[in-house]
Amino acid sequence: MGACILPSTLCGGISPICNSCGGVLGWDISNDEYLADKEFWDEWCCKECDPSGKILKAHLARKQSSGSFSAADLAKARRDVALVFEALCAKKVAKDGCSAQDAEDAGKEWLAEQLDVPLEACIFDLFPIQLCESTLNICKPFLG
Numbered sequence: 267m268g269a270c271i272l273p274s275t276l277c278g279g280i281s282p283i284c285n286s287c288g289g290v291l292g293w294d295i296s297n298d299e300y301l302a303d304k305e306f307w308d309e310w311c312c313k314e315c316d317p318s319g320k321i322l323k324a325h326l327a328r329k330q331s332s333g334s335f336s337a338a339d340l341a342k343a344r345r346d347v348a349l350v351f352e353a354l355c356a357k358k359v360a361k362d363g364c365s366a367q368d369a370e371d372a373g374k375e376w377l378a379e380q381l382d383v384p385l386e387a388c389i390f391d392l393f394p395i396q397l398c399e400s401t402l403n404i405c406k407p408f409l410g
């Protein structure tokens with residue numbers, strides 16, 4: 267379905283739309299980011315419509331087969347980390363019936379431990395490429 271510009275959308279950004287229900291992603295991406303990965307965003311589904319993360323996993327598999335991450339892919343890698351983390355949190359909410367905030371807190375604590383970084387440093391937007399790769403490798407088995 268692609269992406270749209272909402273009144274709440276940051277200047278210069280766009281909001282991806284779920285290909286299934288028409289819901290929008292909870293955060294904006296830049297227009298460049300959209301164009302760089304248009305194929306993925308055009309088939310992207312929200313976590314309610316793709317609870318098993320099937321589309322996300324196919325996207326990650328495609329990426330892996332196309333070679334390793336370069337520095338230019340850092341923004342995309344961080345975004346993938348955020349998407350995977352969100353999917354895992356949604357799974358925890360569905361499984362444990364906890365709140366989204368609790369799932370996120372617990373998830374961050376768990377991830378920080380797995381990555382061996384302080385909890386305060388577990389901020390995806392600041393992750394170097396190696397941490398993004400480690401996070402994806404750690405989280406991917408839990409996606410489905």
Ligand SMILES: [Zn+2]
Nearest residue numbers: 284287312315
């Ligand atoms: Zn949806």
